[in-house]
Amino acid sequence: MLPRETPDRAAASIAGRATAALETRQLSRKSGDRILVHDVSVAVTAGEILAVVGPSGAGKSSFLRLLNRLDEPTSGTVLLKSTDYRSIAPQDLRRRVGMVMQTAYLFPGTVADNIAFGPRQRGEAPAPDRIAALLERVGLPGFSDRHVSNLSGGEAQRVALARTLANEPDALLLDEPTSALDEASVRGIEELILGIVGERRMTCVIVTHNRTQAMRLAGRTMVMEAGRLAAIGPTREVLHAG
Amino acid sequence: MLAELQGSIGNDVLVGLMQAAAAIALCAVVVALCAWQTVHVEREAAISMLRGLVQMILVGVVLAVLLHGSLLIGSVILFMMTIAAAVTASRRLKGMNGALLMCFWSIVAGAGTIIAVMLATRSLQPEISILVPVGSMIIANAMNACAQAIERFRAEIVAHTGHIEAALSLGAEPAVTVAPYLQSAVYASLLPRLDMMKSLGLVWIPGVMAGMVVSGASPVYAGIYQFIIVAMILAASGITSLVATALMRSRAFSPAAQLLLRPADPATSGRPTA
Numbered sequence: 001m002l003p004r005e006t007p008d009r010a011a012a013s014i015a016g017r018a019t020a021a022l023e024t025r026q027l028s029r030k031s032g033d034r035i036l037v038h039d040v041s042v043a044v045t046a047g048e049i050l051a052v053v054g055p056s057g058a059g060k061s062s063f064l065r066l067l068n069r070l071d072e073p074t075s076g077t078v079l080l081k082s083t084d085y086r087s088i089a090p091q092d093l094r095r096r097v098g099m100v101m102q103t104a105y106l107f108p109g110t111v112a113d114n115i116a117f118g119p120r121q122r123g124e125a126p127a128p129d130r131i132a133a134l135l136e137r138v139g140l141p142g143f144s145d146r147h148v149s150n151l152s153g154g155e156a157q158r159v160a161l162a163r164t165l166a167n168e169p170d171a172l173l174l175d176e177p178t179s180a181l182d183e184a185s186v187r188g189i190e191e192l193i194l195g196i197v198g199e200r201r202m203t204c205v206i207v208t209h210n211r212t213q214a215m216r217l218a219g220r221t222m223v224m225e226a227g228r229l230a231a232i233g234p235t236r237e238v239l240h241a242g
Numbered sequence: 243m244l245a246e247l248q249g250s251i252g253n254d255v256l257v258g259l260m261q262a263a264a265a266i267a268l269c270a271v272v273v274a275l276c277a278w279q280t281v282h283v284e285r286e287a288a289i290s291m292l293r294g295l296v297q298m299i300l301v302g303v304v305l306a307v308l309l310h311g312s313l314l315i316g317s318v319i320l321f322m323m324t325i326a327a328a329v330t331a332s333r334r335l336k337g338m339n340g341a342l343l344m345c346f347w348s349i350v351a352g353a354g355t356i357i358a359v360m361l362a363t364r365s366l367q368p369e370i371s372i373l374v375p376v377g378s379m380i381i382a383n384a385m386n387a388c389a390q391a392i393e394r395f396r397a398e399i400v401a402h403t404g405h406i407e408a409a410l411s412l413g414a415e416p417a418v419t420v421a422p423y424l425q426s427a428v429y430a431s432l433l434p435r436l437d438m439m440k441s442l443g444l445v446w447i448p449g450v451m452a453g454m455v456v457s458g459a460s461p462v463y464a465g466i467y468q469f470i471i472v473a474m475i476l477a478a479s480g481i482t483s484l485v486a487t488a489l490m491r492s493r494a495f496s497p498a499a500q501l502l503l504r505p506a507d508p509a510t511s512g513r514p515t516a
């Protein structure tokens with residue numbers, strides 16, 4: 001018997017997660033007649049990594065974009081530490097729910113400029129030693145003055161992660177963060193994610209097409225199919241059943 | 243008035259039409275050369291030339307009437323020109339709701355403000371025979387600036403969707419995320435006008451100055467007045483571009499700071515285009 005949770009069972013498991021840091025409630029999004037995300041209810045606790053897997057076009061990235069309100073849900077909502085995210089200013093919400101995309105999308109300038117971008121939006125100028133510490137943490141010591149055009153793909157993705165961490169988010173959304181990297185860089189980024197989420201007790205949701213990556217990183221995994229939550233549970237059970 | 247109209251239609255017109263036919267023939271050769279190089283502009287060139295010729299003949303007839311018309315008629319004509327300019331500029335934004343109104347208000351802000359300032363400072367005489375030609379020059383340049391600014395701004399936004407959303411995801415305000423693209427769009431729209439100003443008198447002597455000199459005005463004053471006209475064209479274009487890009491920026495994002503202006507493929511992106 002497959003150890004899959006039905007959406008009802010998933011909803012029931014939410015009730016048991018009183019300490020959910022990030023929670024979706026009947027989250028849906030349509031574009032015209034096309035269902036992108038339908039009635040997804042999940043809860044993620046602080047310090048937990050939830051992987052989102054599924055075939056191409058299943059709605060994984062669409063779901064992730066709803067979590068920091070880059071897109072607007074058609075119905076349902078998201079709770080951030082029990083607060084409906086529609087009551088939080090979008091800029092504040094996105095500082096608290098950081099996102100790293102598949103491509104790093106670094107801004108022209110130096111690595112330090114990129115790291116300082118988030119804090120500067122709220123009028124703060126991070127001290128050089130804080131930038132240096134962040135770069136040290138992501139494995140790029142001494143990279144502050146490097147121009148972003150001189151970085152490899154793996155280095156750029158580490159800078160993107162450090163740039164997001166500079167905002168000190170409560171939750172971290174990762175959209176296929178290693179899909180464009182070589183195997184050595186993938187392992188390095190994975191170790192970094194595990195370390196940072198553990199240290200900071202962050203809530204992390206990672207979209208990946210790589211099931212073995214989900215195994216390595218996530219305690220729980222949700223499977224999406226055609227925009228719907230098809231299964232959710234401990235990663236090994238869900239993926240072995242699939 | 244009728245005599246004036248009849249006076250403008252004579253042998254001169256026949257000669258003019260023959261010269262226009264020669265000009266069209268030369269353009270046709272260029273179009274054929276383009277086609278030989280697989281650049282196909284035959285249909286567009288034919289329509290443009292036909293429209294241009296008919297429009298200019300009509301303008302000539304209208305101007306013949308205008309020389310004796312009232313200032314109110316001149317104002318109505320400038321208003322109609324502004325609407326036509328807005329329709330033309332808004333064609334660059336096919337599929338965007340409210341594009342026509344956006345272009346209209348941008349051109350009104352740019353051309354309208356500058357024409358009003360020129361009238362108030364008496365650098366533009368409130369005579370219909372001067373107001374309409376000078377006003378139309380300003381409106382036409384405002385239209386071009388509007389079209390160039392919005393087209394460039396949209397292209398920049400669509401090309402940098404990832405960077406814009408990365409900045410939004412870091413808590414940036416929408417205006418901050420598109421600031422570099424807005425600056426480049428306004429600059430690009432002003433470049434032809436800046437080049438026009440730089441080359442004034444060196445590469446070309448504009449029509450207003452030539453006309454004033456021919457009609458007996460002091461060449462020095464004619465030169466200064468031409469500079470004023472070109473400077474006002476630059477100012478009108480600048481205001482128009484700034485207003486157009488600001489209006490477009492406000493339409494590019496939702497109230498929840500979500501980017502709406504995206505590459506047009508909702509089926510794959512899952513997000514609507516603006």
